[in-house]
Amino acid sequence: MTTHTIKFKRGIKSKLNKLAYGEPAYISDEGELYIGTENGVEKLTSNKEVKELSSQLENKANLNTVFSMANMGQDIKEAMTGGSVAVVGRNTILNENVVDKQITPSKTSFIDVENSVNLFNKNSREIQLGYYLDASGELKEYTSYFVGHKIYVNEGQTYTVSYAEPSWGGFYNSEGTFISKIGTPSGALRPFTFTVPEGACYMRLNGIISNMNTYMIVLGDSLPSQYVAFYENFTLNESVKIKDVVKLQKEYEYDIPLLQNRFVDSLNLFDKTSPEIILGSFITSASGDMSTSTSTAISPYMPVKPNEVYSFKFYPNIYGSNKNYAFYDRNKNPVEDVLNCVLDEETNVLTITVPNIDTIKYVRVNCSENDLDSFMFVKGETYPSEYISGNTVLRSNIDLNDLQKDTVSKIVNDILDTTHINSVSKLNNKVITFNGDSICAGAGYTGGYGKIIADKYNMTYENVAVSGGTITAETYSASGSARHWISRTISKMRDDADYIVLEGGVNDASLSIPLGEITSDYISTLDDTTYCGAFESMLKQALGKYPGKKIGYIMVHKMEKNFDSRYEDNHYQMSKKICEKWGIPYLDLNIECPPLNYIPSLKATYTKDGDGWHPNELGYKKYYVDKIVHWLESL
Template identity: 30%
Template sequence: MADLIARSMAEEKRDKTVKITPADVDFVEKSNNIFNLYEKDNAVGYYLLNGALTAGAGYYTTHHIPCVSGKQYSIRYAETQFGAFYTAQGEFISKIGTTSGTSSPFTFTAPTGASTMRVCGQKNKMSSDAVVEGAIYPSSSSASSYYTRIRRPLLSSDNPLAGKRVLFNGDSITAGAGWPSTAVLSPRNNTGWGIVIAERNGMSAAGYAVSGGTIAAGTYQSNGTTPRHWICRDIVNMDENADFIIFQGGINDYWLSVPIGAITTSYTAAFDDTTFCGALECIFKQAQLRWKAKKIGYIVTFKVKNTFDLINQNKSELYWKKAREICEKWSVPFLDLFTSSGLNFGLSEIVNEFSQQNGGVGDGCHPTEAGYKEYLLPKIEAWMKTL
């Protein structure tokens, strides 16, 4: 019995610390930037003396950034109207300042009672602006790095996207039309959900989407002579070095009445890439040969205003039905946003709140920043992790 007690006591005293070396995990360096570029409460415009948002397409205003009374904070430089302080209850306290000019950096102190602040800046500098504690503004910073530098360590065993390279190709929805972000994915200067997914998961990324793009070839701009972006013939222009390759498109094919065509009965038949079916098969075959053993996926577009008829199914659903069948034939995973996005542009209230404004009315096709973030981005990100 004495030996058993002694062994038990020795076991309790044994150092059970798990030692982790840098090679074991992909730690991400923490940033001192307290401005989150992807926070949904960021807004277009700037603030006046009473703390109310004022329209201004060339400016942006941050979300409510926590601050501490008496502490100093620094921004890139001062604008005539560049922010306000608020209490914990959201009540306006005072303007951050009224200095005009380009003094860089500009340092200010949070007043008594301040719990949060909203800072303004030039919209074309939004992706590289920072708000930092203290009187020293970093010589270089990137607000777009907020997620990858501030979130918890990315463990390769925990996150299948971490450290991987992703390519996106599609139409204006993939390109981020309706999204105000100034951060872009080269080489086509894409914005939108692709950027956020890449940043949040420590991925490198490239965007190849073009507004007005079609799955099929043979479509033209309104002048009848300028070719549109033909996704099926753009594969050769995409980076061969990739781990994830995501395609989205088809709504323009519907609008332009591209012939649906037919699904071939083999994997070696010739494809008519001027039809929707032939072009999508062509995309998948090229992709599977170009990126062997990589993660290839297709996104079925959500319900776009006036493009679906749930009774007769004689509109865009015909294209989406063929897209699902082609994905199954080629064993390509697909995310069916038409049936499961939650973003229903069949409702005018949703259209006007969550799609790009055109003459004061939502266009029912291009989601706003909130539309992308609240409805699409979480589902796309979660789906990509399953590929």
């Protein structure tokens, strides 16, 4: 058999500039094959590419290979998770790979989170004033409405909203796409209960701006009997130690003068960079009601103190005669009172005086959206002629980084505010109800010790006490009108209370109400027209209404012989014996408080108009509040 050798045209590339269509050639100086085409001379293959391809094929996994993270590209990892986040290996996430604001307190193992039953945060920056969502999820303008912030939900959950008009709100999926409306059935306006549909990730509800201060959204099919403010409490676990801050906290808690030497506040309390500024809105009343308009703005919450005077620029061309501003407590709930202000019509500087209400911690005022860079809110009647920055200065003799300075500043502000750290109290955010006489009602200071304690610990507060009240029933005033009978008003106290505080007896003692007898058992019929019968009835009712709750009785300071620890067989002694019989803890201020009615200097200083009976604000805070708090925390 004859063998024929086929040879390609060959030579160096510079000599083979032209090849016939389909004619191959070997280029010796490159070691590559070329061929003639319609478009000229083109290379057929590359030895280098063939070698690389061979190497890649050798490294590719065969059917028996187990794929690991190292085998997969980033695009495959993202595809596996729907593109939301790449699947990564262990110990492979760097700081820069974490999206800002995605690690929240609830996702950590070292921060404890406590949320209120009310899910609506009226101070959220997500709230859009002057708008509402229609039935198709479209955002529409309407001056008196607002669209609430996002509330994350789960399919099938039931929620109840306090004000369901206007009718529409909306459910959204995880990508932010509108799913369906939240509609109110005909005739069912408030409250309104609804169920989360399939595929919903979060919801936004409409509301009326004038109702914002009492607006509630709760999980479940019923609302609390009274308004509960939104809150989120974040507490570091005990395992977390911030040594420098703890040291500073202890140092400042007992040495306020030292504190004031370390921190210097700016004269201007207005921070133009604050995220709390609301553009396009303005305050319309002392209760913090808002409306919308162009060129307007509402300041952030600025710290103020009772009885102090503050000044700021007023804009009559924008607000006309509307000189409204609003005060707030430490939880940023409105504290309504008569506004006291004076306008200098030449300079347009408005000077305001903070009411003498110790729960007031902040103020918000109206300003101009176009004048934020030069706006000032200053303490005193003198408004600066030149702009002063609203930043707080930390003296250089504290060697901390910026984050630590911010943390310490917050702790310091809290100490200066109350000289007490409340974050660990058992009383925080609990519901408390009181029933008693004038000392409980607050005849010497509105709300009495109960309101002081409730405000301090952000407690939901109720007080059904009435001046002149007696524990015994069927007692009457000199005019013949019925007194407040504590033993017959237990049923009027709110059902959801965590703490139930009873007080009274001194009026019974002053009226020389017959003592009667303490029964020998727990089932006998009780005569509530005698002191002992009424007292037993009061405690028996409380125990029946509030099983497992914290119930206690307070004995007031010495002011009447029949309610005085120095004497036997009187109303005071019977009160102690009955509490001990029924197992009700009592706080004995008859012993633990000085006899305010019998010491002239104390009587003049610590009771209303020196009457010796009714503590004034100073008297409550000096002799009642701290003892009651310690007692309540021990229940």
